[in-house]
Amino acid sequence: MDMEVDVGSVISGLSGGDGAGLGPGEEELEVGGAPGCSGAGSLQFDFERSRSESSGEEEEEELEEEELEGGPGARFGTCQEAELDSDAERERMINLSELTPYILCSICKGYFIDATTITECLHTFCKSCIVRHFYYSNRCPKCNIVVHQTQPLYNIRLDRQLQDIVYKLVVNLEEREKKQMHDFYKERGLEVPKPAVPQPVPVSRGRPRKVLGSVFRIPPELDISLLLEFIGANEGAGNFKPLEKKFVRVSGEATIGHVEKFLRRKMDLDPACQVDIICGDHLLEHYQTLREIRRAIGDGAMQDGLLVLHYGLVVSPLTIT
Template sequence: MTSPRKHLVKDFNHFITCYVCKGYLIKPTTVTECLHTFCKSCIVQHFEDSNDCPKCGIQVHETNPLEMLRLDNTLEEIIFKLVPGLREKEQQQEIEFWRSRKSKENGEDGPRSKRSRLDAENDDGGDGDYHRSDPQIAICLDCLRNNSLVEENIVRGLMKKFIRCSTRVTVGTIKKFLSLKLKLPSSYELDVLCNGEIMGKDHTMEFIYMTRWRLRGETVKLIYRPPLKCVWYYRFTSKVR
């Protein structure tokens, strides 16, 4: 009986390394047009200068290639299991990053909460729940009121529009939260915008803070509104009547 063959991590490097930085994929993000996967920070930075995939050269999107990106959480977990210590190393680097971005105005660590900073400083190296040390971010959810649908109370403002959540929370989760709070139909999906630009459902709060929030204040302001197709339909039916 033959013994099972042992595989080394380097045998899988072709599948778990980034084409751009040549390191292990961190927050692996797939381009939906060609299904090539890169580190999220690598592909986002690349799209600042080009709309083409850095690996195959295909045009991802004419104007906004970021809309064609999808996070691959399953692949991320596989990589963390294959490479010992990678998760812990990335967490430590993330903590050091936010510490290095201390605001000169108020002395705070960007969007990290005080509790998260204390947890990081008091960490004794145990195998605790790593989600407890996630950087936190303050979000203001404001309703766009300059269209007729809001006036008809289909979408309204929140009583409490300020929330604090993990920087890993996605826009899709924010939409679900709003739907529950506003008691919207399950099929009704809001548009969420930052600085006038519609955010994709897989965009994380960290991604939005780093790439879209120009003010760089601790609280990120997101605007939600009815989808444009609903506005057009409402205006069209109103004219018909």
């Protein structure tokens, strides 16, 4: 009997009871649930709950640290502030004076009209300003680079995008320019030129045809072809380089003075050397334009469509006082 009591007490101690004897049903329940007993399950549940609580506390601490250190929450607030700042920057007004240095012609000191860019150095001017400048020089007015040895007008291109920007920035500039052009032609009884309208390109079926055109197109401003013939030099002319190319294409508005400057530069002539230019039997003056000379002399000045100019080198005798 004592032995049985001791065994029961041992069993009750193992089962976690209070030392009282267990009934047969209770013993079976305890033995049946031994591998996954309720006591073990409660312990595991309490362990997992404590882990979840501790992990929750750690996550709260991490969130607090991220907020203090500029974590995701702080970054979200920063993004909102950055978006507001970017919107404010987009709406910020800019004074025209800040952009004026980029839309002014350095020759006439006015806003670009028919903005034209030199392809060699990418400096931009008004078209009328740069064309007038190239009558006297073949160098860029800004950087002094040689644009072209003989025909600088070959290396200029209209910059339509820049001109559109100028017209949008400067209020009423385009309207004023159109009105001035209209008045200019009307005062002189000329027909006002109409703006060029782009023609629609016809859609052809089948294989596209190759259009053969000239590879090199001469600008319409260069309407005079010159033939420069050398007729000699007197004994005191000194050393000079022969003219390498005697065929020149120029504008009809060029004068004899321009032709003389061209000859002096190409032949490295001494300043004391005088250049006489003759067309037919006429000694030409510096102020005469090539178009006037061709119109005045007529066919006698032309040879195979070329305006023939003869030039000679003379050294003026020194005057003794």
